[in-house]
Structure formats: C-alpha cells, structure tokens
Amino acid sequence: MPTKPRTGKENTAEKLRQWQPPEESGARQENTQIIETLECHTGGEPLRIITGGFPELTGTTVLEKRRNCRQHYDALRRALMFEPRGHADMYGAIITEPERENSHFGAIFIHNEGYSTMCGHAVIALAKCAVESGMVAQTGEVTQVVIDVPCGQIHARAFARGKVITRVSFDSVPAFVYAAGQSIFVDGVGQVNFDIAFGGAFYAYVQASSLGLELIPRQQEKLIACGRKIKAAIANKLPVCHPFESDLSFLYGVIFIDDSPVDAVHSRNVCIFADGELDRSPTGSGVSGRIALHIAKEQVSLNQDIIIESILGSQFTVRACEALDYDGYPAVIARVSGQAFVCGKAQWLINEQDPLKHGFLLRQS
Numbered sequence: 599m600p601t602k603p604r605t606g607k608e609n610t611a612e613k614l615r616q617w618q619p620p621e622e623s624g625a626r627q628e629n630t631q632i633i634e635t636l637e638c639h640t641g642g643e644p645l646r647i648i649t650g651g652f653p654e655l656t657g658t659t660v661l662e663k664r665r666n667c668r669q670h671y672d673a674l675r676r677a678l679m680f681e682p683r684g685h686a687d688m689y690g691a692i693i694t695e696p697e698r699e700n701s702h703f704g705a706i707f708i709h710n711e712g713y714s715t716m717c718g719h720a721v722i723a724l725a726k727c728a729v730e731s732g733m734v735a736q737t738g739e740v741t742q743v744v745i746d747v748p749c750g751q752i753h754a755r756a757f758a759r760g761k762v763i764t765r766v767s768f769d770s771v772p773a774f775v776y777a778a779g780q781s782i783f784v785d786g787v788g789q790v791n792f793d794i795a796f797g798g799a800f801y802a803y804v805q806a807s808s809l810g811l812e813l814i815p816r817q818q819e820k821l822i823a824c825g826r827k828i829k830a831a832i833a834n835k836l837p838v839c840h841p842f843e844s845d846l847s848f849l850y851g852v853i854f855i856d857d858s859p860v861d862a863v864h865s866r867n868v869c870i871f872a873d874g875e876l877d878r879s880p881t882g883s884g885v886s887g888r889i890a891l892h893i894a895k896e897q898v899s900l901n902q903d904i905i906i907e908s909i910l911g912s913q914f915t916v917r918a919c920e921a922l923d924y925d926g927y928p929a930v931i932a933r934v935s936g937q938a939f940v941c942g943k944a945q946w947l948i949n950e951q952d953p954l955k956h957g958f959l960l961r962q963s
C-alpha cells in the first residue's frame with residue numbers, strides 16, 4: 599500500500615526502474631554476472647552486440663579466440679542466445695581486439711548452435727554502431743570500417759547523413775562455387791538438386807519451387823524442417839573442405855531461392871542455418887556465395903547490382919566487384935549493402951542461483 603496519498607504525478611514504475619540485484623550477505627557481485635549489449639536488427643535479423651561483461655578471450659587470431667570461446671565460455675553463449683534472454687533464432691557478436699594491424703576491431707559470431715565464420719547482416723550492424731558510437735572515428739559522409747572476422751578481413755563502408763549511418767556496404771572475402779549441379783535424395787523431402795558455394799561460409803542453394811516450397815512467413819516451419827534435413831543429408835554425403843582453413847570447412851546452411859523476379863528485385867531467398875535458424879535478412883554471406891554462382895552461370899555480369907529480398911521483403915543489394923583466382927577456384931569479391939537499426943540497449947543478469955541461468959530452447963525441430 600502507498601504510504602503517502604498519490605498526487606497522480608508519480609511515475610508508478612519509478613521504483614521498478616531503479617531495481618538493482620539485492621545483496622545477499624554482501625555477495626551481489628559474486629552471484630550475478632552482468633553482460634551489456636546493444637540490440638540491433640538488419641533487415642529484421644537480430645544482432646545482439648556484446649559490449650561489456652564478457653570474459654577476455656585468449657589467442658592472437660580471431661579463429662583462436664573463437665576456439666577459446668567455444669572451449670571455455672560456451673555456457674555464456676547459450677545464456678545470451680537461448681530463452682529467456684534470447685530465442686531459437688537469436689544471433690550475436692562478441693567484439694575482440696583486431697587481429698591485423700590495419701583493422702579496427704574483430705568479431706566472433708554466435709547463434710543457437712555455436713559459432714559461424716561470416717555474417718553479413720552482423721557486419722552491417724557492427725559498422726553502423728562502430729561509427730555512430732565513435733569506436734571508429736567518422737570521416738565525413740563515408741567512413742571505412744575494417745573488421746577481422748573468422749573467415750578473414752572485411753572492408754565495410756558506412757554511409758552517413760549527418761551523424762546517422764543510414765546504409766553500410768562491405769566487400770567480403772573471395773566467394774566461389776564449390777560444387778555445382780549436385781543432386782541427393784533426402785528422406786522426407788525427395789530428390790534435391792543443389793549447388794554449393796562459399797561466401798565466407800558454405801551454403802547449399804536449392805530452388806524452392808522444385809520442392810513445392812514458398813518463401814513466405816506462413817511456410818516457416820516447413821522451410822526449417824526441409825532446410826535441416828537437406829543440410830544434414832548433404833553434410834553427410836559431401837563434406838566441404840575450405841582450401842586454406844579447416845575451421846571454415848563445414849556446411850553452414852541451406853538457402854532456398856525463389857524463381858520469380860518481381861519488379862526490380864532479382865528474387866527472394868531464405869536461409870536456414872546453424873540448428874534450424876531462419877534468417878530474417880537476405881543473408882549477407884549467402885548472397886555473396888549466390889553472386890559467385892550467378893557469375894559462374896553467366897546469369898549476371900561483373901559490377902551488375904542485383905537486389906535480393908528476405909522472407910520479410912527486406913533487401914540487400916549485391917554485386918561482384920572483382921574477379922580473381924582463389925587457389926584454383928574462379929572467385930569474386932562480393933559487395934553487399936543493406937540497412938541496420940538499433941532497437942535497444944540491455945543489461946543481462948546471469949544469476950548463479952537461477953537453475954535456468956544458461957538458458958533453454960523450447961523449439962527443437
């Protein structure tokens with residue numbers, strides 16, 4: 599009961615706003631780990647950027663730090679990705695020191711299953727936040743942001759209107775076709791024709807209509823179920839091998855492509871990656887591999903922009919801006935651009951006493 603008569607001017611929730619973890623015999627700090635984050639989305643795909651409270655990762659390269667995180671702090675990844683702090687389709691980035699002298703910072707990508715090797719939607723949000731926060735000093739209307747990620751060095755450009763970064767583009771690592779014109783029988787799905795390409799991560803590309811799939815939100819469960827089965831079957835039959843780095847040698851996802859160009863949009867695609875996560879964005883690394891495929895099939899020419907949209911209709915523009923040889927693979931540098939927004943700032947508490955402190959997922963299939 600209120601002790602004083604209410605004037606009607608108080609903020610009813612003010613006390614709640616000031617809540618702090620109560621001390622238990624002076625042990626508040628030991629009992630509760632606090633992780634701070636910036637909450638963003640790029641084309642609808644979440645990005646939880648960890649800005650404070652995460653343990654220092656050891657290693658000199660981003661791949662070494664990624665291994666260190668997997669070995670020692672995987673429970674923290676789960677706590678930050680899983681319910682109740684996240685959900686089955688959550689995504690995050692841990693900021694690290696740069697690996698290369700000419701890079702601004704490093705990033706490790708995390709999701710519901712573990713650690714990815716490249717993430718275009720994250721790069722777009724990271725470059726925006728790095729410049730808007732002053733972590734990378736703004737240089738007029740266009741600011742270069744160089745980020746070390748597990749698959750290599752990414753060169754991003756943040757485009758500003760005043761102090762607001764309204765768009766980001768990035769040049770990725772060499773993208774190439776790994777195996778074209780493949781076919782496999784998948785239990786519960788049928789015969790599946792696919793190509794595999796690398797755009798910082800390996801994806802299998804499948805024409806959605808050939809399986810009777812539509813790339814619309816109503817079909818999300820079907821898309822996830824088929825994506826999972828196809829990924830498992832291909833990974834089992836055709837293990838992928840990156841030319842230089844065994845840590846990059848795994849099939850990350852399946853990308854369903856729709857075959858109906860609409861107005862200026864080349865097509866829609868939906869990526870099912872990690873453990874059945876459905877990307878709300880058009881998938882930056884996915885469209886990088888896709889442009890390598892289109893160039894190889896002579897469907898698109900060098901420096902031709904195409905627009906690819908996601909299940910939500912959010913768009914990335916992609917072009918192949920350079921052709922090169924990558925250990926014998928004809929490869930391209932994909933330039934991808936899109937928009938990100940910051941939608942929150944958070945302090946996550948991980949309380950030792952909480953039996954669900956490291957999270958859980960209800961959606962298993």
Ligand SMILES: O=C(O)[C@H]1NCC[C@@H]1O
Nearest residue numbers: 716717718719881882883
């Ligand atoms: O945009 C991308 O490249 C990422 N989005 C989620 C899955 C991929 O890592």
